[in-house]
Amino acid sequence: MPDSPDSVVSSGNSSDNANADKAAIFDLDGTLLDSMHVWTDVDNEFLHGRGLDVPADYAESIAHLSFEGCAEYTIRRFGLPDSPQDLMDEWNRMAFDAYATTVPLKPHAEEYLRHLKSSGAKLAVATSLPPRFREAVLRRLGVYDLFDAFSSVDDVNNVGKDRPDVYLHAAAQIGVVPTCCTVFEDILVGIRVAKSVGMRAWAMYDASSKNQWRQITAIADGVMHDFSDAPLIL
Numbered sequence: 001m002p003d004s005p006d007s008v009v010s011s012g013n014s015s016d017n018a019n020a021d022k023a024a025i026f027d028l029d030g031t032l033l034d035s036m037h038v039w040t041d042v043d044n045e046f047l048h049g050r051g052l053d054v055p056a057d058y059a060e061s062i063a064h065l066s067f068e069g070c071a072e073y074t075i076r077r078f079g080l081p082d083s084p085q086d087l088m089d090e091w092n093r094m095a096f097d098a099y100a101t102t103v104p105l106k107p108h109a110e111e112y113l114r115h116l117k118s119s120g121a122k123l124a125v126a127t128s129l130p131p132r133f134r135e136a137v138l139r140r141l142g143v144y145d146l147f148d149a150f151s152s153v154d155d156v157n158n159v160g161k162d163r164p165d166v167y168l169h170a171a172a173q174i175g176v177v178p179t180c181c182t183v184f185e186d187i188l189v190g191i192r193v194a195k196s197v198g199m200r201a202w203a204m205y206d207a208s209s210k211n212q213w214r215q216i217t218a219i220a221d222g223v224m225h226d227f228s229d230a231p232l233i234l
Contacts, residue, residue, distance in 0.1 A: 019121035
């Protein structure tokens with residue numbers, strides 16, 4: 001395990017500019033944010049309210065999808081009469097307050113972001129999270145202004161993370177070629193597609209993807225249980 005970013009930043013970074021012309025691209029839910037429990041609660045409340053059980057594979061089945069894609073999948077799977085917009089509006093009402101008030105960063109995340117920023121790396125977000133959610137939570141946590149760009153599946157025609165579009169869009173926004181980008185993700189499909197376009201991929205452990213952890217560790221360039229395990233130089 002490398003030294004904690006806390007100690008690197010506080011003691012004076014010996015790798016200043018080592019990350020120049022490189023980029024770190026961060027997923028939010030389950031990677032930078034300890035937020036997956038919010039969506040577990042939403043799934044339970046939403047489906048139980050309709051007299052439905054939550055299937056064991058439901059969370060993994062929708063993890064790579066856009067918000068709209070999640071709604072469309074849920075309607076198909078459960079035969080719901082709602083429109084995708086109906087579901088998204090309901091989920092937004094159920095989840096937004098948690099992002100605006102209580103969702104925290106993963107341990108050592110802020111120190112790590114500041115370390116990378118001081119080392120010259122560009123920072124970007126690549127997420128399925130709706131834009132108003134990400135801005136509310138990142139501003140509250142004091143890290144919004146550390147990022148050079150934000151890429152959402154909404155920006156790439158709602159193409160999910162089973163394709164590399166959202167990661168490539170993030171790289172293009174900050175002007176860094178894919179082979180100089182490191183993606184931080186917690187889901188298997190995201191790690192797989194990031195690597196398919198030449199990006200490095202570091203995996204964050206999250207309980208929501210524990211069933212895929214063995215597969216994730218087999219293909220990721222590195223794994224973390226919190227950001228004290230993250231690479232100090234990209």
